[in-house]
Amino acid sequence: MTRSITAFSDDLAIINIWEKRLHHYSITVLSSINELFSYTNTLLLLDASSCYKDLIQILYKAQKANIKILLLEENPSFEKGKQALKLGVSGYGDSHMNTIYFNFALETIENGFIWLYPKFTSQLIQGMTQTPSIPSFIEEILSKRELEIALLIKEGHTNKEISTLLDISPHTVKSHSIKIYEKLNIKNRLSLSLFFRNMKKE
Numbered sequence: 001m002t003r004s005i006t007a008f009s010d011d012l013a014i015i016n017i018w019e020k021r022l023h024h025y026s027i028t029v030l031s032s033i034n035e036l037f038s039y040t041n042t043l044l045l046l047d048a049s050s051c052y053k054d055l056i057q058i059l060y061k062a063q064k065a066n067i068k069i070l071l072l073e074e075n076p077s078f079e080k081g082k083q084a085l086k087l088g089v090s091g092y093g094d095s096h097m098n099t100i101y102f103n104f105a106l107e108t109i110e111n112g113f114i115w116l117y118p119k120f121t122s123q124l125i126q127g128m129t130q131t132p133s134i135p136s137f138i139e140e141i142l143s144k145r146e147l148e149i150a151l152l153i154k155e156g157h158t159n160k161e162i163s164t165l166l167d168i169s170p171h172t173v174k175s176h177s178i179k180i181y182e183k184l185n186i187k188n189r190l191s192l193s194l195f196f197r198n199m200k201k202e
Helices: 011-022 033-040 052-064 078-087 099-110 119-128 136-141 143-155 159-165 170-184 189-199
Strands: 005-008 026-028 041-049 068-073 091-094
Touching: 005 033, 005 099, 011 026, 011 099, 011 119, 033 052, 041 099, 052 068, 052 078, 068 099, 078 091, 136 143, 136 170, 136 189, 143 170, 143 189, 159 170, 170 189
Parallel strands: 005 026, 005 041, 041 068, 068 091
Antiparallel strands: none
């Protein structure tokens, strides 16, 4: 079944890129951002350069209508990404990113998670890292090895770095990671870091 999303940019070249990258989606291109608010429960690809001055107002209205936004720009930056996530977007990335990234971003957001352009994820995770304080129920859910790997993921280490640190194969790290995500009912590395950060607040 073809999935439907909406899109807005005042740059026709950007719209053409999105339509080519996401040819298996049914994309409704808005002629004005105000058209968005006749929709509810949709996912919007939003060109940041077309709406920065009104972004806070757009996000406020979108949240009330349960509209999820993937904010995209031609030159994304880590700092802008952090700010966008704080404002409530569901994802942030490069408007020219490849089809694989687009598909993963949309799938992640559709499943209720936050998506961040991969090259920024490690930076964001490292910025969240504090001295570990592990709730007892986590230690009961995860094995000792899984907990070691979870903490290293939380600190922003790649699978290759973890395999070197723990002297195990990257395949073993990946297998443990999948089990960790399943046991904690989370989606990816960013969700894991947010999970641990939220544990500290409780």
